[in-house]
Amino acid sequence: MTQTERTTPEVNSDLQDNTAGLLSPADVRNAIASAMGGYAGLLLTVGGAPQTLVGVAQTPVKIDQYDLVSAQSIDANLDGSQADAGTGILTVGQAGIYHVGVFASFSLNQNNRLVTFQTFRNGAPGLVELERFVSNGADVGEMAATGIVPLGQGDEIDFRVSQSSGFADITFVSLGLNMHRVG
Numbered sequence: 001m002t003q004t005e006r007t008t009p010e011v012n013s014d015l016q017d018n019t020a021g022l023l024s025p026a027d028v029r030n031a032i033a034s035a036m037g038g039y040a041g042l043l044l045t046v047g048g049a050p051q052t053l054v055g056v057a058q059t060p061v062k063i064d065q066y067d068l069v070s071a072q073s074i075d076a077n078l079d080g081s082q083a084d085a086g087t088g089i090l091t092v093g094q095a096g097i098y099h100v101g102v103f104a105s106f107s108l109n110q111n112n113r114l115v116t117f118q119t120f121r122n123g124a125p126g127l128v129e130l131e132r133f134v135s136n137g138a139d140v141g142e143m144a145a146t147g148i149v150p151l152g153q154g155d156e157i158d159f160r161v162s163q164s165s166g167f168a169d170i171t172f173v174s175l176g177l178n179m180h181r182v183g
Contacts, residue, residue: 038081038098040090041070041178052171053161060118060125060160064088065172081179090179092155097183100128102159103144105173108137114164117143119177121155140173148182 044051044066051065066085073080073093081093092098100119108115113134119127128147151157159177161170 038073038093038096038181039179040072040081040083042066042083042085042088042090042176043068043070044172044175050171050173051175052169054169055167056161056163056170057167058162058164060116060120060162062088062120063159063161063172063175063177065175066177070176071178081181088158088177090157090177092151092153092157092179094181095151095153096181097148098151098179099146099148099182100157100179101144101146101176102128102130102178103142103174103176104161105140105142105175107140107171107173108134108163108168109171110163110166110168111135111137113137113168115143115170116162116164117145118160118162119147120158120160121149121151123156125160127157137168151179 045068053061053063053065064087066088069083069085072083082091102117102119104117111134114131115134116129116131118125118129121127127149128145130143130145132141132143134141157177157179163170
């Protein structure tokens with residue numbers, strides 16, 4: 001069964017009165033899917049083993065250290081957004097305005113490095129970006145960033161990291177990438 005997106009007035013009209021039995025289980029499911037919008041998320045859980053990206057330099061490296069899909073739309077059809085923990089990619093199911101969020105708890109095996117976290121759309125930077133200076137690499141630090149961005153159907157979103165000089169190993173204790181259609 002696939003979901004059918006509906007406008008808020010359509011949903012309100014359909015849900016006002018079901019005494020005549022006009023609403024089927026699929027109608028209720030469609031209403032929930034429409035209200036929630038497309039969403040997808042990836043997570044490296046705190047209970048999971050820390051994951052290390054080895055030899056990160058100045059060129060952003062895609063993070064694929066996730067151990068589970070934390071959320072994804074009801075369907076794997078054109079309306080639903082999907083997440084793939086193995087590749088670290090979120091795929092947009094329907095064009096719209098999305099809230100994109102990222103977080104990481106991490107340490108480095110090097111000191112005095114500027115670490116840059118970025119989200120990429122279809123292999124290009126420019127969605128959400130945050131820099132954090134790490135003076136003592138052994139300390140576990142954290143970062144989080146969000147943004148509201150327009151995305152097209154089929155766009156692929158991933159999370160990447162780079163650092164300012166030489167090479168460094170980055171160990172993630174927890175990590176997340178998520179998106180939710182808000183308009």
